[in-house]
Amino acid sequence: MSDNLVPGPQATIFDAVNSVVNDEQAAQAIMANPSLAKDVDANGVRGHGKDDGCCGGQGCGCQGDGEIPLKAVDEIGRATAADVREALHQVIDPELGIDVVDLGLVYGIEIDELGRAIITMTLTTPACPLTDLIEDECASTLAGLVEEFRIDWTWTPRWSVEKITPEGREQLAALGFNLDSMPTY
Numbered sequence: 001m002s003d004n005l006v007p008g009p010q011a012t013i014f015d016a017v018n019s020v021v022n023d024e025q026a027a028q029a030i031m032a033n034p035s036l037a038k039d040v041d042a043n044g045v046r047g048h049g050k051d052d053g054c055c056g057g058q059g060c061g062c063q064g065d066g067e068i069p070l071k072a073v074d075e076i077g078r079a080t081a082a083d084v085r086e087a088l089h090q091v092i093d094p095e096l097g098i099d100v101v102d103l104g105l106v107y108g109i110e111i112d113e114l115g116r117a118i119i120t121m122t123l124t125t126p127a128c129p130l131t132d133l134i135e136d137e138c139a140s141t142l143a144g145l146v147e148e149f150r151i152d153w154t155w156t157p158r159w160s161v162e163k164i165t166p167e168g169r170e171q172l173a174a175l176g177f178n179l180d181s182m183p184t185y
């Protein structure tokens with residue numbers, strides 16, 4: 001047993017960051033602004049993320065074409081964007097009887113650092129009178145899952161039947177809609 005009760009020097013957080021990015025200047029920048037770490041992948045490569053094309057990496061936020069882009073703070077006890085997307089399957093479009101995710105109405109979901117959800121969403125038509133009803137359904141569905149939420153309504157890109165998921169197409173077919181026989185414009 002050692003007589004010295006003071007532990008010897010151990011690796012610092014800076015050393016760990018530096019070993020990942022392999023660049024002392026970049027490691028110092030990350031230490032000063034930890035949010036920069038999200039742009040570094042496990043191999044120390046900067047620029048990893050949604051804006052530079054899908055990388056297929058775990059937690060990068062990239063999704064394949066046609067999927068809802070998800071961004072989330074993934075901490076223990078906090079809902080993720082994937083959790084919000086799953087919950088939104090319970091929000092049913094009152095006119096068609098299909099959920100808003102499978103109809104392709106949800107364009108994006110982001111969870112900010114305070115646990116608030118920002119949902120980018122559209123409707124089948126800008127003149128849809130059911131905006132308030134869909135917002136109320138979202139509020140009921142997301143209560144207790146996220147601290148707060150906001151829907152950013154958008155009309156670009158314009159919604160079309162091509163945005164309906166295969167599951168949504170099956171549900172519409174069960175209701176008697178045949179999307180394959182619809183005219184294209």
